[in-house]
Amino acid sequence: MPPRQPSLPEGTDHVVRGASGSSKTDTGKSGSTGNGGFVATADDAKGTDRLVSQVRDHVTSLRGTATERLRGFADGGKGRATGMLDEVSEVIKEAARSVDERLGEDYGRYAHQAADAVAGFSGRVREKSVDDLIDDTREFVRKSPAVAIGIAAVAGFALMRVIKTGFDDTRGRSGGKA
Numbered sequence: 413m414p415p416r417q418p419s420l421p422e423g424t425d426h427v428v429r430g431a432s433g434s435s436k437t438d439t440g441k442s443g444s445t446g447n448g449g450f451v452a453t454a455d456d457a458k459g460t461d462r463l464v465s466q467v468r469d470h471v472t473s474l475r476g477t478a479t480e481r482l483r484g485f486a487d488g489g490k491g492r493a494t495g496m497l498d499e500v501s502e503v504i505k506e507a508a509r510s511v512d513e514r515l516g517e518d519y520g521r522y523a524h525q526a527a528d529a530v531a532g533f534s535g536r537v538r539e540k541s542v543d544d545l546i547d548d549t550r551e552f553v554r555k556s557p558a559v560a561i562g563i564a565a566v567a568g569f570a571l572m573r574v575i576k577t578g579f580d581d582t583r584g585r586s587g588g589k590a
Contacts (some may be wrong), residue, residue, distance in 0.1 A: 486542040497534035501527050 508523030537545065553560040 425449060450559045483542060488541060490537065492543070494534045497530055497537070501534060502530040 504523060504527035507521045508527055511523050512520035540548070
């Protein structure tokens with residue numbers, strides 16, 4: 413059984429004269445099949461190599477641009493996350509002061525330690541580059557994959573709750589119409 417020829421996309425069921433970029437015509441000269449179709453020549457191979465090189469350069473350029481944008485987004489996200497951690501630390505410190513006043517410094521000490529831990533973590537994140545954070549995350553996942561999966565599951569659940577709450581709030585403000 414002969415091998416099947418792949419089907420051509422819609423509108424490409426015949427060879428268009430001159431589409432190969434070759435200047436040779438259907439006159440029996442090299443590069444012509446005599447029936448309007450073209451075969452590859454040395455000039456075509458150079459053109460193909462040039463085209464492949466241009467595509468490769470364009471892909472490299474796009475990859476560089478995408479990498480720069482992702483780093484920008486990651487840096488912005490890191491800044492927002494450290495700001496949020498600082499706010500959480502301040503809330504915990506306020507709660508610790510309240511516990512100090514109501515229950516005594518012995519109980520408030522734990523809340524102060526928690527606030528200091530959150531502030532310290534925020535400072536460490538702020539000092540590291542995005543690449544360092546990614547490397548640290550990879551190392552953590554390699555060392556403790558079960559913990560990493562658990563954290564990812566909890567984070568996913570929390571994210572879905574936040575999104576669902578946002579949708580519910582939007583529906584409530586629009587009079588129940590979604």
